[in-house]
Amino acid sequence: MKSVLVVDDKPEIRRRVAEALIKYGFTDILEAENGQQAIDMAQAHKPLLILMDYVMPVMDGITAAEKISKKCPTPIVLLTTRADHETIEKARLAGISNYVVEPFREDQLFPAVDLAIHHFIEVTSLRQEVAKLKDTLESRKIIEKAKGALIQQGMSEQDAYRKIQRMAMNKRKTLKEVAEAILLTLE
Structure with a gap:
């Protein structure tokens, strides 16, 4: 409707x-x-x-x-x-x-309506994409910080990332959630 x-x-x-x-x-x-x-x-x-x-x-x-x-x-x-x-x-x-x-005039209304709807859809789509990219960037920063904390404890960069991945799979959590937990335990 x-x-x-x-x-x-x-x-x-x-x-x-x-x-x-x-x-x-x-x-x-x-x-x-x-x-x-x-x-x-x-x-x-x-x-x-x-x-x-x-x-x-x-x-x-x-x-x-x-x-x-x-x-x-x-x-x-x-x-x-x-x-x-x-x-x-x-x-x-x-x-x-x-x-x-x-x-x-009626013929002025149709293009205005059409443009408004399409512009709104485009802007909404772009805002959602920006929000998703911001979230991805924020997640990446937290994961890198947790990886850095594990590296300071003597792990290689590759081992630190694998550990975060394994913990995420085992606990069925996102990498960001595991990274946040690691940072909390190391404070």
């Missing part, structure tokens, strides 16, 4: 955006009329995409987008009458993937 959250304080804009998104293939259209409702609905329903107006009562779209991006990352397209550098920069820093200047 392809769900989308449309956020605007004007019902006619929400309806117009919803109609366009149905043509785009979205099957579940959720609606909110202010930024706080958008945050609540994004957390409750986890939509595939959010289209949100900038100027709204209770909380503006950029502030809401920033809060949504921190709690439940989702591609967000901002609907705005403003296209100045300051607004675009605030939107970018808030985690907004794309924007459409109002009044918009």
